Amino acid sequence: MGPCRKACKHRDCAESRFIAGCLCNLCGKRIGFGTRFYLDRVSEASPDNKRWVHADCFEDAIEAARRAAPCQCGYCEACLVHWANDPAGGGAL
Numbered sequence: 001m002g003p004c005r006k007a008c009k010h011r012d013c014a015e016s017r018f019i020a021g022c023l024c025n026l027c028g029k030r031i032g033f034g035t036r037f038y039l040d041r042v043s044e045a046s047p048d049n050k051r052w053v054h055a056d057c058f059e060d061a062i063e064a065a066r067r068a069a070p071c072q073c074g075y076c077e078a079c080l081v082h083w084a085n086d087p088a089g090g091g092a093l
Contacts, residue, residue, distance in 0.1 A: 002033055019052055026057040 003013035020033050031037050036055035 022052045024054045024057055025051040026053050026061060029054075 003016040004010060016033070019037065020031050022031050023029065024031060024037075025040050031052050031054065038053050038055055038058050040051040040053045040058065
């Protein structure tokens with residue numbers, strides 16, 4: 001829904017406006033309204049120093065990290081494909 005269009009004293013509206021004005025911890029742009037976002041607890045230095053991130057930026061960063069360091073469990077499909085295609089890992093190819 002979003003905050004009231006006119007000035008009000010609702011705590012939810014004040015919090016929505018505050019978050020919308022915060023900068024994304026990953027891209028540096030304002031969070032804005034109508035955008036999915038997360039509280040990045042990994043980079044949160046203290047309870048009073050909240051780091052907001054756009055959901056798209058955070059999900060892209062997670063996917064990039066996953067691709068850079070594939071799972072090492074040895075059981076999932078990604079590990080089995082990686083093992084099969086890596087001669088050093090004992091795979092056939």
